[in-house]
Amino acid sequence: MSMNFNNSETKDNLMRAFAGESQARNRYTFGASQAKNANLHVIEAVFTFTANQEKEHGEIFYNHLKELAGDTIHIDGGYPVDITDSMIQLLRYAQHNEYEEHDDVYSAFGQKASEEGFLAVANSFNQIAKIEKIHGDRFGMFADLLEQNKLFVSDVECDWMCLNCGHIHKGTSAPQICPVCQHNQGFFVRLELAPFTGVI
Structure with a gap:
């Protein structure tokens, strides 16, 4: 049987998660601006795409608190300061x-939440945890490409898509300037990483 929600640790955890997702959304929005300033539109798009998903996660957690509307929940928690020029x-x-x-929180x-009898909340935490793993993998993949100087260069010939106009370029590197829309190289991504281009 469920315990009283107002006295639960789950209530506090939901607010911690809402705070964390809200901050992640802002950090990724800041990251998108930083990438834009560096002419790395593809990285800007990754940060923005992820920020929008974090907003949805925050809303899911927040909606689980609906029965406490009008109340204030006091929490403690640790949140990262991710500021760097790199x-x-x-x-x-x-x-x-x-x-x-994904791994811990x-x-x-x-x-x-499961122990306290809030199974719908437990499901949200468990399902969103899986999504966070995907987010981590995606950020890591783009960090790897930058570290290896392969964000716009490939060991083999491949297709590159301009995320601005959709032009496809074949080669071992993305062009410095898109020949169609004149946007810079930062708008190009390997075709297999471009949105909505997977083969069915």
Whole structure:
């Protein structure tokens, strides 16, 4: 039988998760701006795409608190300060934080919610934890590409898509300037990493 929600640890964990997701969304929005300033539109798009998903996670956690509308929940918690001029380090910070949510935080929150009898909340924590793993993998992949100087260069000929106009370029590197829309190389991504281009 469920315990009283107002006296539960799950209530506090939901607010911790909402705070964490809200901060992650802002950090990724800041990261997107930093990437834009560095002419790395593809990294900007990755940060923005992930920020939008974090907003949805925050809303899911927040909606579980609906019965406490009008109340104030006081929590403690630790949250990261991910400030650096290095785009690689920024991606590594994001990767670490996403893995921490997957490996430790949300699994523990899900277990506690289950123990306290809040199965719908436990399901949200467990399902979102899986998504955070995907986020971490994605940030890590782009950090690897930058570290290896392969974000716009490939060992073999491949297709590159301009994320601005959709032009496809074949070669071992993305063009410095898109021949169609004149946007810079930062808008190019390997075709297999471009949105909505997978083969069915």
